[in-house]
Amino acid sequence: MRHVVTGLLLSVVLNSPLQAAEPEQVPTVHALALFGDPALPAGFDHLPHVNPDAPRGGSMSQAALGSFDSTNPFIVRGTPASGLMQVYDTLLESNPNEPFTMYGLLAGGIRLDPDRRWVEFDLRPEARFQDGEPVLADDVIFSFETLTTKGSPFYRAYYADVTEVVAVDRDTVRFELGESESRELPLIIGQMPVLPSHFWADRDFEAVTRDPLIGSGPYRIVEVSPGRRIVYQRDEDYWGRDLGLNRGRYNIDRLEYDYYRDQSITLEAFKAGLIDFRVESSASNWATAYDFPALQDGLIKQMVVPDGQPAGMQAFVMNQREPKFADVRVREAITLAFDFEWLNRNLFYGAYEATDSYFENSEMEASGLPTEEELALLSPWRSELPARVFDEPLPIEQPDDLRQRLYKAMDLLRAAGYEARDGVMINTATGRPLNIEILLYSTQFERIAQPLLRNLSRIGIQGRVRTVDVNQYLNRLRSFDFDMVVGSFPQSANPGNEQREFWGSEYADRPQSRNLIGLKSPVIDALVDDLIAASSRQAMDTAAHALDRVLRWGFYVVPQYHLAAYRIAAWDKFGYHQPFPEYMLDLSSWWVDPERARVIENRQRNR
Template sequence: MRSIVLLTTALAATPALAAAPADVPTRHGLALYGDPALPADFDHFPHADPDAPVGGTLTRSANGSFDSTNPFIIQGTPASGLNAIYDTLMVANPDEPFTMYGLLAEGIRLDPDRRWIEFDLDPDARFHDGEPVDAADVVFSFETLTEKGQPFYAAYYADVSDVRVVDENTVHFDLADSDSRELPLILGQMPILPAHYWEDRDFERPTRDALLGSGPYRIEEIDPGRRIVYERVDDYWGKDRPVNRGRHNIGRLVYDYYRDQTVALEAFKAGNLDMRIESSARNWATAYDFPAAEGGFVRRLEVPDGQPAGMQAYVLNTRRDIFQDVRVREALNLVFDFEWLNQNLFYGAYERTHSYFENSEMAAKGLPSDAELALLEPWRDDLPARVFDTPLPIERPDDGRARLREALALLHAAGYENRDDGTLVNTETGEPLSFEVLLYDTQFERVVQPLLRNLSRLGVQGDIRIVDVNQYLNRLRRFDFDVVVGSFPQSANPGNEQREFWGSEYADAPQSRNLIGLADPAIDALVDDLIAADSREALDTAARALDRVLRWGFYVIPQWHLGSTRIAVWDKFGWKEPFPEYNLDLDAWWVDPERGAEIEARQRNR
């Protein structure tokens, strides 16, 4: 057993006026608002079956390639599924909006004023090599991830002022921002790394080693760029913890890599893949009429999604000069013809996205409420007047030609004119208005082409550049693009991650999720208001104010959303219904032994 250095006592270093840990009750879980729905003695999550059979294989596809098994750093392209080898302090219940229950942490103490939080680790917790998971590992993980990991971690945990060992199984976090309600919960999401394993290794360099964790799976096989396989840990220390009972049932998780989604679809139809989460409306409508599906060997599910739809969009890189004028950005929004796409390419499957918090109460509508105005007024001189006096959603002419005329007028007002040959050029420099849409998947090319055709009618030169996924990720990390198809996913309880989406300090941080390049004090302040919200009503208000400012900035061209997840599976899996309300939990699925054997026999005899 490794020795532990007692750095200090929690009480001695606790901020003034904060409660002493000894006076705070120990809990089994935390909810963002109110109390956890499940009692301290709950046996398993309601959507999990503790009697589910164990074994079998789930083979899925992954896009492109990979060259690293370290998912936490800037360098390298990490393999899919690596989260399965790591445990976290707490686990979210997908049937509650945002409630975390203890995993590595068997007990949690939160200061009533949210100035600190302590976690008591389960003394039985072990890494896969048999070494105990202790408080020093938690401190190591926090410091390593925030100092050497992707910018996400520094943003997510920016308001932690100190972390320290109390004793071998107790770790204490001081919270600089006691107004952030979600900070204690998201600390529970942190993957815990083995300090002893990394002692003589360079954390910041990509590796293809089978890294050490403490989770329900370990890496069994690595074929760089082609396949990674995880095997279930039979003597997993946490298999009987309530958050795990009836979960992690499948014996092997396999990710096979395909550079083209069309090939991946054919692999599924041939039985080489067990599951496919379908992103193409055309495929969903037309590609699943093959013999195995007609014979009842393949099932298709549409699982309702209880989370906000978030924002999928063409992201305009405002670091580029051509996108710094809001009139240019607004014109490009007018050119996008969702209705034509939905009718002609998507079989009417989607709805147009307007809000960054679409499909939720956080989406801004109409004019600002009095509560929103209280947040927006200090920035009135810095924000567009339409934020205050024009209702949402933003009105657009129904007629496509009228939209193009309006877009061209905006471009002319922004300092562009059409030459005799129709090309749109800058009146001062003579440079044509042109940009490139960067893609890594040929499947999306047909979706971009109609946008470029409409732009060409205005004299704008648009091109598509398709690169392999590794080059795509490298360019994304350096913000070396004009336009990409990006997404800003949202939960029912947005918080600290909003800093990395929109915050000034991440505008130039490599690999941050501030793809737009936003650096706006008003937006920074609204993000702080959202994080500090102390009630559901305050959170909704702050999100609406932020949503309103982002939408009137025209920083992206919103695309579309679907209120469910489309899943096609070979019919060998079992699960409990109803599905959890807020998130799909594939970890609670299992392979039915009889049905699995029947499917496998069919594949062998094809």
């Protein structure tokens, strides 16, 4: 969770000159903020949510689901292991207590052209890779070129507006941003992991590898057992351990990730003490499965930690590459069969809230009718958008009663050219039944999918769940070989370039892209550009409202539910500073309490 790529926007409160400034005219700063000044001054001692005197040592074991066969997290091929980003440092890093600020990590100094036509980073002279070699401007250039040409499509999407990268000198790198209107781009560049060019000189970057790759981060890979286990050891010689960003962080010596095939098995492993820490995704487990002796004896803690980020959208995604989903009336009919209230009452112990918006739980969520500002963005596309976008308010009003919703769904299907024959919905033009397969990799979601399929069967839509192993699932996901999957479109408080990969036409047919829906819409492309180019918080919210409105009236997904918090269960051997940071769960600030760890180890040994 160390490097979470969040779509952040950039704003520096400066008057825009008529011509781009020269580097010597631009002040060197330690951080970039969205509005105003960074909360922490240059030379700050430590982040507010850490204990700078935390003890070091101990271990933390976590569960990973499925399998892995690669230690390279940057490429399309293979299934990467968990935790790999802890091996790598980036030019900048966020403060989990601020939503809009990035501080220098590998980069000790930053210069940003007031017109945002270029950005320069001064690398810290003490920065080193784990083999002792210095981190140089050439490594940054290598990383950019390699990730954008050989890495996941994610990187090409994020850095698409960079026109050139040059080494000003040994320790300074300059990114030319051309005519880009993306205000977040300098921060996104700062989030790029920096790779050692010398290490990769005689290696094939695109090949699957299980070697212990190196970076400049606080942890090294020390054990790789493909499909079973990967272990990281804290680097005692980590170059950045005394930086203000890092003091009081990376305290735990050994981080272990053990792989399990099923969520239910991971819970039993936790109860047995094989796993130290777990984020619980199941409301029913949280409510009923932790009543066992270790919890009763006070050896395990349960915590609900608020999450200040927007909830985003978790949903059953309908693959627009499949002709059966081409008609919006068919898609709307399918959404009507999802009965959240029944699920929440019978399976979730009332723990969740229904999700409506792609920017749920934030000021970017659209509501009511479009404002004048939204209409300025939407009206040029009026002929290509359904009238409902302009004429009907959000949230979308649907009957509360499931039976009434299913009646409405039947009417929509008939209007789309289907008719019921012996209880099966048949396309009158092709004579084919409307069948749906929901592809899963975990049995945990079967209990969510089956009620939806039961309701669909009541209106003649035949469906089934197919649960496959993780590797097969990922291969099918990469090639978009599915009808429906459970997809997640996470959002930050400042959405930006990642929206292109979520919804952009150019990513609809690009393997491993996050455009799971398969959207190819010039309207949505334009609205995404409006969002990325927003010059103020108000303009960004307006663009998000317009995009949210168009996506919701497109009925591309079956929205599910959300919880604006983390449910954490942990053996009580860890220390942490409270209150927790507002915008990110930062496990790097935790530490192992030696006394409590001994008590737990003795208890487990004597069982």
